[in-house]
Amino acid sequence: MTEDGRPPPTAPATSPIWGGRFEAGPAALMAEINASIDFDRRLYAQDIAASKAHCCMLVTQGILTEADGQAILGGLDAILAEITQGRFTFRRSLEDIHMNVEGRLAELIGEAAGRLHTARSRNDQVATDLRLWVRDAIDDLDGALKGLQGALIDQAERYADAVMPGFTHLQTAQPVTLGHHLLAYVEMLGRDRGRLRDARARLNECPLGAAALAGTAFPIDRRMTAAALGFAAPMANSLDAVSDRDFALEFLAAGAILATHLSRLGEEIVIWSSDPFGFIRLSDSFATGSSIMPQKRNPDAAELVRAKAGRVIGALTGLLVVLKGLPLAYAKDMQEDKEPVFDAADTLSVSVRAMAGMIEGASFDRARMQAAAGRGFATATDLADWLVRTQGMAFRRAHHVVGALVREAERRGCGIEDLPDEVLTAVDPALGDPMRPALSVEASVASRVSEGGTAPANVRAAVAAARQRFLD
Numbered sequence: 104m105t106e107d108g109r110p111p112p113t114a115p116a117t118s119p120i121w122g123g124r125f126e127a128g129p130a131a132l133m134a135e136i137n138a139s140i141d142f143d144r145r146l147y148a149q150d151i152a153a154s155k156a157h158c159c160m161l162v163t164q165g166i167l168t169e170a171d172g173q174a175i176l177g178g179l180d181a182i183l184a185e186i187t188q189g190r191f192t193f194r195r196s197l198e199d200i201h202m203n204v205e206g207r208l209a210e211l212i213g214e215a216a217g218r219l220h221t222a223r224s225r226n227d228q229v230a231t232d233l234r235l236w237v238r239d240a241i242d243d244l245d246g247a248l249k250g251l252q253g254a255l256i257d258q259a260e261r262y263a264d265a266v267m268p269g270f271t272h273l274q275t276a277q278p279v280t281l282g283h284h285l286l287a288y289v290e291m292l293g294r295d296r297g298r299l300r301d302a303r304a305r306l307n308e309c310p311l312g313a314a315a316l317a318g319t320a321f322p323i324d325r326r327m328t329a330a331a332l333g334f335a336a337p338m339a340n341s342l343d344a345v346s347d348r349d350f351a352l353e354f355l356a357a358g359a360i361l362a363t364h365l366s367r368l369g370e371e372i373v374i375w376s377s378d379p380f381g382f383i384r385l386s387d388s389f390a391t392g393s394s395i396m397p398q399k400r401n402p403d404a405a406e407l408v409r410a411k412a413g414r415v416i417g418a419l420t421g422l423l424v425v426l427k428g429l430p431l432a433y434a435k436d437m438q439e440d441k442e443p444v445f446d447a448a449d450t451l452s453v454s455v456r457a458m459a460g461m462i463e464g465a466s467f468d469r470a471r472m473q474a475a476a477g478r479g480f481a482t483a484t485d486l487a488d489w490l491v492r493t494q495g496m497a498f499r500r501a502h503h504v505v506g507a508l509v510r511e512a513e514r515r516g517c518g519i520e521d522l523p524d525e526v527l528t529a530v531d532p533a534l535g536d537p538m539r540p541a542l543s544v545e546a547s548v549a550s551r552v553s554e555g556g557t558a559p560a561n562v563r564a565a566v567a568a569a570r571q572r573f574l575d
C-alpha cells in the first residue's frame with residue numbers, strides 16, 4: 104500500500120533510457136538493489152568531462168552535427184553548474200550518475216541529448232569515470248603525503264640529537280635518535296608515494312570507445328578522447344577496457360600498505376603518550392579528555408588512525424572478492440567497486456592529514472626519552488664493541504664478558520656503570536674506568552655513523568637529503 108492508502112500501481116514506468124523492450128518497470132526492490140546514484144553521484148565531474156570529450160570527438164569525426172554538439176556541450180555545462188550549486192535533483196529511478204546526467208540533458212536540450220550516447224556504452228563510460236576519479240584521488244593523496252613527510256622531516260630536524268631508546272621486540276635494544284626514528288616513517292611514506300605513482304602510470308589509459316565490450320562500427324577517434332582527458336593512450340583491448348578494475352585494486356593495495364604504515368605510527372604515538380613512557384605530548388588540538396576522569400588526555404586521533412587501517416584493508420579485500428572469478432567482460436558486480444574505493448580514499452585522506460596535524464603540533468620530552476634510553480642496559484653492545492676495538496677481543500667473547508656484567512648488575516639492581524671496580528676487573532682486567540665513556544647514550548648514538556645509522560650528524564644530513572628527495 105502507498106502512504107495514502109491506495110494500492111501501488113501494478114506497472115511502474117519503464118526506464119526512459121533503456122525501457123524500450125519492457126512492458127513494466129522494475130519492482131521497488133529491484134530499483135533499490137540496482138540503483139547506484141546514492142554513491143556514484145560522486146563521479147559527476149568526471150562523467151561530464153568524459154561526455155564532453157566524447158561529444159567533441161563525435162563532432163570532429165562527423166558523427167554528430169556541430170549544432171547538436173554545441174547544444175550538448177552547453178547542456179552539460181549547465182548540468183555541472185546545477186550539481187556544484189546543489190540545484191540538481193538526483194533520481195533513483197535513473198539508477199546511476201550516467202543516466203541522471205543524460206536524463207537531465209534531455210530535459211534541457213531535447214532530442215539532441217539522445218545522440219550523445221552514440222558509439223559508447225555505460226560500460227566504457229563508468230570505467231573511464233572511475234579511472235579519472237581514482238587518478239584525482241591519487242594526486243590529492245600524494246599532496247597530503249608530502250605534507251605529512253614535511254611535518255616529520257621538520258620534527259626530525261628539531262630532534263636530530265634527541266636520544267631515545269630504540270626497541271626490538273618492544274624491549275630496549277640500543278639508543279637511537281628521535282630524528283632517526285621519525286625519518287624511518289619518511290622513507291615508508293616515500294615508498295607509498297612511489298607505489299601510488301606507479302599505479303597512476305598504469306591507470307592512465309583510456310577505456311572510452313570500447314563501447315559495451317566489442318568496440319564500435321562508428322569511425323571514432325579514441326586517441327582524441329584519451330588526449331582530451333589527459334590519458335597517455337587508449338586501452339588496447341576493448342574487452343579489457345570495460346572489465347579491468349586493476350587500477351582500483353592497485354589504489355586500494357597501495358592504500359592498504361600506506362594505512363598499515365600509518366597504523367604503526369599511530370600505535371607508537373599511543374605508546375609514547377602513555378604515562379609510563381611520556382615521550383610525546385600532543386597539542387591540545389589533537390588530544391581529547393575523558394568525561395569521567397579529569398586528568399585524562401587521550402590520543403584518540405592516533406588510535407583512530409591505527410584502527411582505520413582495518414577499513415582500507417577491508418576495502419581491498421572486499422573488491423578482490425567481488426572481482427574474483429568474474430567472466431569477461433562487464434558484469435553488474437563491478438558496480439560494487441565504487442563504495443570501497445570512495446571509502447578508502449576518504450579514510451586515507453583524513454588519516455594522513457590528521458597524522459600530519461598530530462606530528463606538526465607534538466612536542467617531545469627530551470629528558471624522559473634520555474632517561475629511558477639509559478635504562479635496560481641499552482649500551483651493552485657499545486661496551487662489547489669497545490672491548491673489540493680497544494682490547495682486540497673477539498666479538499663473541501666480548502658478548503660473553505658483557506653478558507656476565509649484565510647478570511651481575513641485574514642481581515645487584517644497578518647499572519653496569521655502577522658496578523665496583525673490583526667486580527669489573529674480576530670479570531676482565533681491561534674493564535674499569537676507561538670503559539665508562541663507552542656506556543653513555545650520547546657516545547653510543549654519536550658513534551653510529553655508518554651509512555643509514557642513527558648518529559645526529561647522519562640525521563642532519565638525512566634531513567637535508569629527504570627534503571630534496573621528497574619535498575622539492
Ligand code: ARG
Nearest residue numbers: 139199225226229435437438
Ligand atoms: N552503474 C553502473 C556501474 O557502476 C554503470 C554501468 C552499467 N552498465 C550496464 N551494462 N548495466 O557499473
